[in-house]
Amino acid sequence: MEHPPFAVTVDLVVLTIRDDELCVLLVRRGEAPYAGRWALPGGFVRPDEDLDAAAARELAEETGVRPADVHVEQLASYGAPRRDPRMRVVTVAYLALAPSLPSPIAGTDAAEARWTPVERVRRIAFDHDRILTDGIARARAKLEYAPVATAFCAPEFTVAELRRVYEIVWGVPLDPRNFHRKVTGVPGLLAPAGTTTTRNGGRPAELYRRGPAELLLPPILRG
Amino acid sequence: MEHPPFAVTVDLVVLTIRDDELCVLLVRRGEAPYAGRWALPGGFVRPDEDLDAAAARELAEETGVRPADVHVEQLASYGAPRRDPRMRVVTVAYLALAPSLPSPIAGTDAAEARWTPVERVRRIAFDHDRILTDGIARARAKLEYAPVATAFCAPEFTVAELRRVYEIVWGVPLDPRNFHRKVTGVPGLLAPAGTTTTRNGGRPAELYRRGPAELLLPPILRG
DNA sequence: ACAAAAGTGTTTCTAATACACCCATGG
DNA sequence: CCATGGGTGTATTAGAAACACTTTTGT
Numbered sequence: 001m002e003h004p005p006f007a008v009t010v011d012l013v014v015l016t017i018r019d020d021e022l023c024v025l026l027v028r029r030g031e032a033p034y035a036g037r038w039a040l041p042g043g044f045v046r047p048d049e050d051l052d053a054a055a056a057r058e059l060a061e062e063t064g065v066r067p068a069d070v071h072v073e074q075l076a077s078y079g080a081p082r083r084d085p086r087m088r089v090v091t092v093a094y095l096a097l098a099p100s101l102p103s104p105i106a107g108t109d110a111a112e113a114r115w116t117p118v119e120r121v122r123r124i125a126f127d128h129d130r131i132l133t134d135g136i137a138r139a140r141a142k143l144e145y146a147p148v149a150t151a152f153c154a155p156e157f158t159v160a161e162l163r164r165v166y167e168i169v170w171g172v173p174l175d176p177r178n179f180h181r182k183v184t185g186v187p188g189l190l191a192p193a194g195t196t197t198t199r200n201g202g203r204p205a206e207l208y209r210r211g212p213a214e215l216l217l218p219p220i221l222r223g
Numbered sequence: 224m225e226h227p228p229f230a231v232t233v234d235l236v237v238l239t240i241r242d243d244e245l246c247v248l249l250v251r252r253g254e255a256p257y258a259g260r261w262a263l264p265g266g267f268v269r270p271d272e273d274l275d276a277a278a279a280r281e282l283a284e285e286t287g288v289r290p291a292d293v294h295v296e297q298l299a300s301y302g303a304p305r306r307d308p309r310m311r312v313v314t315v316a317y318l319a320l321a322p323s324l325p326s327p328i329a330g331t332d333a334a335e336a337r338w339t340p341v342e343r344v345r346r347i348a349f350d351h352d353r354i355l356t357d358g359i360a361r362a363r364a365k366l367e368y369a370p371v372a373t374a375f376c377a378p379e380f381t382v383a384e385l386r387r388v389y390e391i392v393w394g395v396p397l398d399p400r401n402f403h404r405k406v407t408g409v410p411g412l413l414a415p416a417g418t419t420t421t422r423n424g425g426r427p428a429e430l431y432r433r434g435p436a437e438l439l440l441p442p443i444l445r446g
Numbered sequence: 447a448c449a450a451a452a453g454t455g456t457t458t459c460t461a462a463t464a465c466a467c468c469c470a471t472g473g
Numbered sequence: 474c475c476a477t478g479g480g481t482g483t484a485t486t487a488g489a490a491a492c493a494c495t496t497t498t499g500t
Contacts, residue, residue, distance in 0.1 A: 003230040004270040008302065008313050047227040047311065051302040077300045077315045079231065079274040088270065090231050090313065092300045160479075178463065180480065202478025203470040218461080383451075401490065403453060425451025426497040441488080 006079075007089045010054045011042035011128065013075060013135030014063065014096040017152050021117040022168055024132060025062065026124065028112035033085050034125035040132065041113070042091065055094040062113060063101060071097040071151035075135055083127050095135045097151035140169055145219040147189050150210040156193050158205040159183060170222055182220060188213030229302075232314040233277045234265035234351065236298060236358030237286065239321045240375050244340040245391055247355060248285065249347065251335035256308050257348035263355065264336070265314065278317040285336060286324060294320040294374035298358055306350050318358045320374040363392055368442040370412050373433040379416050381428040382406060393445055405443060411436030 014025040026038040041062040045054040051074070056067055072094055079090035118136055123129065143149050149165045150157070163179045184190060191211045196204035237248040249261040264285040268277040274297070279290055286293075295317055302313035341359055346352065366372050372388045373380070386402045407413060414434045419427035 003267050003310070005228045006231045006268075006313075007226040008229045008231070044226050045229075045302070045313075048304050050304060051300060051313070074299055076297055077274060079268070079315070081271050081273060087226070090229075090268075090274070090315070092302070092313070158479085175464075176478085177465080177480070182462090184480095198471060198478090200478065201472075202476085203480080205479055221462085381452090398490070398492090399451085400453075400492080405489090407453095421451090421498060423451065424499075425449085426453080428452055444489080 008045045009091040011040045011091045011093045016098045023115040024118050026116050037125045039125035040128045051092050071148050093131045145216050147213050156207045230312045231268045234263045234314045234316045237319040246338040249339050260348045262348035263351045274315050294371050316354045368439050370436050379430045
């Protein structure tokens with residue numbers, strides 16, 4: 001009963017919104033293979049560590065964000081025999097949705113890390129193109145029926161800021177009036193903070209925090 | 224740079240409909256751990272085998288069904304440190320939806336295999352309870368927006384047989400008239416076979432094959 | 447003739463869309 | 474006072490649900 005030895009890694013598709021664009025966190029590889037090329041952040045799962053824990057650890061190391069502010073979920077696993085030329089590696093990919101972070105990423109231990117607009121990503125290392133494509137598709141689909149859009153926002157946000165998230169991720173314009181009604185009508189989605197802001201100009205807007213809702217009923221449909 | 228050694232397996236949640244119940248394929252374990260207990264079918268990924276290929280191979284070994292007749296998709300990965308007491312095992316779970324098969328499962332190499340109604344599954348080996356729960360939830364959700372219900376049917380089927388699939392998987396009654404209109408109205412979902420059958424009694428029903436549609440628009444919503 | 451299942455037509459109601467309009471602030 | 478974005482009201486329309494009714498077989 002010999003079981004072939006595998007290495008197991010976690011890789012992260014960390015998405016955020018910066019300057020009105022959907023961006024992904026990429027790190028520059030220092031060693032072969034693909035030395036000097038950009039890649040998704042990730043690393044080996046430790047001997048006594050659960051998969052989710054490994055993903056959370058890598059995320060903290062790379063971004064320094066508090067886990068409570070980020071939405072993390074397992075995406076899929078990838079294990080083609082020669083996806084890593086050194087050895088047989090199966091990677092468990094995770095999708096993370098994070099609020100906008102300061103540009104020089106705090107607490108990072110990677111040599112070089114960068115937020116890149118997803119439209120401009122070209123030929124990254126390993127099979128990470130495919131993983132990124134799958135992660136973006138998942139994020140787009142999940143906004144429809146799960147309250148994850150708030151993960152892209154600061155702890156307190158306006159309805160218009162939440163709408164911008166949808167417009168940027170989906171790439172379609174939404175009617176501000178109908179969106180407002182829809183999103184404030186979903187029970188448990190938004191909790192009023194009781195304060196207002198004028199940071200976007202015009203009439204002061206109500207500030208909200210994320211509510212306790214786990215599911216989005218009815219769903220918010222794409223244009 | 225030492226990478227801890229992992230074993231990697233695939234486990235299968237194979238669902239079918241037998242006697243108007245949603246059933247899952249379970250196999251009896253011959254060896255420790257959990258000797259004599261029921262478990263999801265599965266096995267080790269081979270050194271030169273992709274994950275999807277390993278899942279397809281195990282499915283063929285356990286059920287003997289032709290791959291074209293079954294819907295197979297990756298479900299999720301599970302890798303808690305002590306989920307297998309022998310060693311560190313990460314398993315990639317797959318969900319398969321199959322048409323009703325003859326009871327003594329043809330082409331099986333497992334010592335003992337059985338279709339069990341999902342409601343009656345109790346305390347199966349390892350963390351397979353959790354995997355099964357996740358698989359059922361995925362199947363229920365996927366019927367809404369993907370044309371996978373046909374995977375439970377024979378190659379040629381009636382609208383009423385397709386409706387029974389939805390009713391059994393969701394556990395809710397559906398209006399036959401509205402269902403008929405809805406499902407025949409989705410472009411590309413059903414291809415008329417040109418023949419009819421009276422196997423369900425009453426007026427002859429049109430027979431259909433699965434159409435080329437990949438997505439279900441508009442979705443079929445749960446009552 | 448009658449039961450049973452297939453399939454169609456029609457009415458009702460809910461919810462998404464489009465858009466006119468008013469509100470509250472900064473400059 | 475005017476520009477800007479926030480928020481409400483309302484008419485239109487698309488689709489879901491409910492159900493009466495007709496069709497085509499087996500017995």
